Amino acid sequence: MFFLKYILRNLFRHKLRSVLTIVGVAVAVLAFGLLRTLVGLWYSGAEHASDTRLVTRNAISLVFPLPISYLDRIRGVPGVTSVSYGNWFGAYYKEQKNFFANYAIEPRGYLELYPELMLSPKEKNDFFLDRKGCIVGERLARTYGWKVGDLITLKGTIYPGQWEFVLRGVYHGKEKATEERILLFHWSYLNEAMRQTVPRRADQVGYFVVGVKKPELAPEVSLAIDSLFKNSLAETLTETEKAFHMSFVSMTEAIMVAIQIVSYMVIAIIMVVAANTMAMTARERIGEYATLKTLGFKGGHLGGLIFGESVLISLCGGLVGVAATFPAAHWIELELAQYFPYFSVSSETILLELAAALSVGVVSGIFPTWRGATIRIADGLKRIG
Amino acid sequence: MAEVSEPIVRIRNLSKAYRRGTQVIPVLTGINFDIARGEFVALMGPSGSGKSTLLNLIAGIDSADQGSIQIGDVEITRLGESELARWRAGSVGFIFQFYNLIPVLTAYENVELPLLLTHLSRRERHEHVEAVLNVVGLADRMDHYPSQLSGGQQQRVAIARAIVTDPEILVADEPTGDLDRVSAEEILLLMDRLVHEFGKTVIMVTHDPRAAEKAHLIRHLEKGELSVT
Numbered sequence: 001m002f003f004l005k006y007i008l009r010n011l012f013r014h015k016l017r018s019v020l021t022i023v024g025v026a027v028a029v030l031a032f033g034l035l036r037t038l039v040g041l042w043y044s045g046a047e048h049a050s051d052t053r054l055v056t057r058n059a060i061s062l063v064f065p066l067p068i069s070y071l072d073r074i075r076g077v078p079g080v081t082s083v084s085y086g087n088w089f090g091a092y093y094k095e096q097k098n099f100f101a102n103y104a105i106e107p108r109g110y111l112e113l114y115p116e117l118m119l120s121p122k123e124k125n126d127f128f129l130d131r132k133g134c135i136v137g138e139r140l141a142r143t144y145g146w147k148v149g150d151l152i153t154l155k156g157t158i159y160p161g162q163w164e165f166v167l168r169g170v171y172h173g174k175e176k177a178t179e180e181r182i183l184l185f186h187w188s189y190l191n192e193a194m195r196q197t198v199p200r201r202a203d204q205v206g207y208f209v210v211g212v213k214k215p216e217l218a219p220e221v222s223l224a225i226d227s228l229f230k231n232s233l234a235e236t237l238t239e240t241e242k243a244f245h246m247s248f249v250s251m252t253e254a255i256m257v258a259i260q261i262v263s264y265m266v267i268a269i270i271m272v273v274a275a276n277t278m279a280m281t282a283r284e285r286i287g288e289y290a291t292l293k294t295l296g297f298k299g300g301h302l303g304g305l306i307f308g309e310s311v312l313i314s315l316c317g318g319l320v321g322v323a324a325t326f327p328a329a330h331w332i333e334l335e336l337a338q339y340f341p342y343f344s345v346s347s348e349t350i351l352l353e354l355a356a357a358l359s360v361g362v363v364s365g366i367f368p369t370w371r372g373a374t375i376r377i378a379d380g381l382k383r384i385g
Numbered sequence: 386m387a388e389v390s391e392p393i394v395r396i397r398n399l400s401k402a403y404r405r406g407t408q409v410i411p412v413l414t415g416i417n418f419d420i421a422r423g424e425f426v427a428l429m430g431p432s433g434s435g436k437s438t439l440l441n442l443i444a445g446i447d448s449a450d451q452g453s454i455q456i457g458d459v460e461i462t463r464l465g466e467s468e469l470a471r472w473r474a475g476s477v478g479f480i481f482q483f484y485n486l487i488p489v490l491t492a493y494e495n496v497e498l499p500l501l502l503t504h505l506s507r508r509e510r511h512e513h514v515e516a517v518l519n520v521v522g523l524a525d526r527m528d529h530y531p532s533q534l535s536g537g538q539q540q541r542v543a544i545a546r547a548i549v550t551d552p553e554i555l556v557a558d559e560p561t562g563d564l565d566r567v568s569a570e571e572i573l574l575l576m577d578r579l580v581h582e583f584g585k586t587v588i589m590v591t592h593d594p595r596a597a598e599k600a601h602l603i604r605h606l607e608k609g610e611l612s613v614t
Contacts, residue, residue: 002494002501009489291485294446295499295546296474298467377446378438381481 003301007308011316014281018313021277025317025360026324028270033325033353034332035263037345039256043249048177049241051215052081053113056208056225057244059235062088065204066234068191074208077224079217084109085205087187091154091163093144100140102154102183104190113211116174117184123148123169131189133168137180139342141170154183159190161197176344210238267356274364278310282368289372290380299373306372310365311358318357322350392419393553393586394443399452401438412438414609416452420602422553425580425587427600434606436590437558443588444477444556445469457553474502478547478585480576482559484539486531492518492542493527499550517545521575537568544575548585555579557589561596573599 011018056074058064068085075083086105092098107128111117119127119135127133136146146152150167165185173180187205194202212221222238229236239247249256282289289302325345333343399416402409412435420426428436441447442454445461454461456476464472479485486495493514500510518524521541523534531539540560547555557576561569577599579585589600597603605612 002497006487006489013489287485288487291479291481291487292498293470294444294473294479294485296470296502298470378441381446381485 003304003308007305007312010281010285010305010309011313017277017281021274021313022317022320024273025270025314025357026320028266028360029318029321029353029357030324030328031266032263032356033321033345033349034328035259035266036349036352037325037329037343038340039259039263040346040349041340041343042252042256044177047242048175049245051218051240051242052212053241054210054212054218054222054225054238055241055244056210056236056238057206059226059237062206064234065201065206066208066236068203068205070208070229070234070236073228074210074225077210077221077228079212079221079224081211081213082109082112083208083210084113085187085208086110087190087204087206088158089154089156089163089185089190090158091156093152093154098144100181100183101179102185104187105184106187107184110184110209113209116178117171118174119169119171123171127168130166130168131186131192132164132166134165134183134185135169135171136167136183138170138172139180140183141167143181146170152183159193159201161193176342180342209241267360271360271363274310274314274360275367278306278313278364278368279371281309282306282372286372286375286380289375290377293375293377293380302375303369303373307362307365307369310368311361314357314361314364315354317360318354321357322353325350325353391422393422393424393457394418394420394588395453395455396443397453397455399439399442399454400450401435401442401447402450412609413442413449413606416609416611418604418611420586420588422586423580423584424602425577425600426589427597427603428588428590428606429592429594429597429603430606435609436606439606440556440558440588440590443554444479445473474499475550476552476554478544478550478552478555480540480543480547480555480557480560482562484531484536484543484563486539486542486546488531491528491530492523492534492545495531495542496527496545496549498546503550513549514545517549518542520548521545535568536564537571540564540568540572541575544572544579548579548583553586555585555587557587559591559593560589561591561593569593569596 056066058066065087071083071085074080084106086103089102089104091102093100111119111124123135127135134152141147146167148167148170152165152167154163154165156163165183171180191202210221210225212218218240222240225238226236292302329343329345332340396416396418399413400411401413402411404410416439428439430436438447442449443456445464449462452462459472459476461469461472487498490498496514496517497510500513505513514527515524518527521544523538523541523545526534526538531542534542555576560576561572564572573596576587576589580587589596591597
């Protein structure tokens with residue numbers, strides 16, 4: 001109890017220094033937490049992918065289409081429960097900066113395969129019945145202030161022109177990780193336009209989404225689908241949805257690794273700064289440590305005092321950093337919604353933040369602790385006066 | 386005056402040298418001397434004569450190169466670091482020139498420090514601290530921090546800390562060196578009281594002849610060798 005009191009009083013002996021160190025650790029922990037969250041979110045699409053959904057695309061590249069005629073043949077593969085399809089549409093709203101994901105899909109099968117996109121039965125039905133209809137995620141609707149019944153005009157890039165849609169429903173994500181910044185519309189609407197304007201691009205889909213009875217069947221079904229189209233003009237590559245997402249993520253893997261390295265560097269830098277502060281603190285108090293030793297206190301007592309102070313100061317910074325992470329993440333969610341549709345801090349990130357703060361305290365305390373605990377009394381006493 | 390009796394400190398053939406790189410600087414050479422129980426001894430000498438080193442050796446906070454120091458029944462030159470720490474905590478009280486109080490602790494807490502290493506209960510510790518603060522006349526200042534006390538008062542707190550475990554020996558390194566004349570006189574009177582009323586053995590290093598006058602015996606150190614006055 002006495003030692004705790006002593007540590008606490010020492011902590012605020014040089015208020016400015018302690019506060020600056022705590023703020024430094026807090027900022028580092030906050031930065032670490034936000035960077036880790038960013039990295040985590042990057043992979044979250046893959047992590048939340050269904051294991052009973054497969055994606056079939058052109059084996060050469062995703063940019064090459066597949067004929068719609070593959071649909072029935074895929075449906076016939078044993079183990080397949082349902083099949084739907086879609087095209088990446090790549091349009092934007094009014095200005096290029098208003099970009100979000102938009103797909104032309106086959107509505108019934110698609111929504112059946114994606115039960116996490118929750119619509120009321122009426123909205124779903126209205127969407128099915130209106131070929132110019134579209135649905136959007138709640139977050140996207142909120143961003144642009146869209147309401148059911150609104151006319152939405154997108155400017156096409158892959159499919160040039162002005163594309164008009166009537167908003168028939170706003171879906172809610174079943175889970176927080178469900179993407180709510182997507183616009184989905186009828187593939188038949190796109191296909192009809194293609195037939196009239198660019199017939200060679202008609203009856204083509206970007207990918208098929210394939211439902212399987214159970215996850216264990218995924219490899220077998222994937223193999224069966226791809227073997228169906230072996231040596232055809234458009235060979236397929238079927239993979240799990242997770243692998244499909246990961247193929248996107250892997251394109252930016254280097255950036256993610258760089259961000260991870262930066263997050264560790266932030267902690268390493270604050271470790272050095274905190275170690276310097278603690279070393280300075282211990283150096284200033286060498287005379288006191290010598291006095292305590294003179295009175296009969298042992299190296300272990302002094303080590304505990306110095307180490308305790310180092311850990312406590314870092315944990316204070318860590319707790320402030322953790323506390324600041326939530327409002328910071330909320331702010332990012334609100335203000336940078338177009339880049340980070342949801343920015344949720346996981347409990348794992350919080351634990352990592354606290355572990356980082358603890359490691360700062362431990363590492364920065366090692367040298368001063370050793371120095372304080374092993375000081376020769378006669379040498380230490382010479383420092384006084 | 387307390388009766389001067391058998392030696393409590395026996396120093397035999399004590400030598401100590403410091404090393405600076407490859408250079409060996411002898412500080413104490415073949416010191417032999419006894420201090421009787423209840424005696425007030427002043428160690429004097431010019432700077433660098435080795436008096437503080439001798440005091441540190443007697444107090445067990447530095448180690449000798451050669452020779453023996455027996456305090457009571459304990460041959461302290463044979464003790465390991467841990468045993469020495471335990472021995473110091475119970476057997477020696479320290480009074481420093483610059484008081485060496487812990488600035489973040491109150492007078493009460495500073496005095497209580499050595500008792501934290503004992504098995505005394507909180508209540509017993511309180512009784513001890515209160516008693517010694519009464520002896521030094523600072524019971525009413527127990528909640529003050531060192532920065533709120535004058536130099537003389539700080540030294541009195543340091544003396545209270547030195548005697549709170551009731552050690553037989555008090556070692557004082559220039560206890561009046563940082564004080565004005567009036568405060569120094571008060572401290573010397575207090576130390577004199579500790580010898581005469583409480584039977585403590587005091588070994589004091591000083592440059593101040595007026596301080597040395599209070600001692601029963603003055604020992605001069607010159608170039609590491611001892612002489613008697």
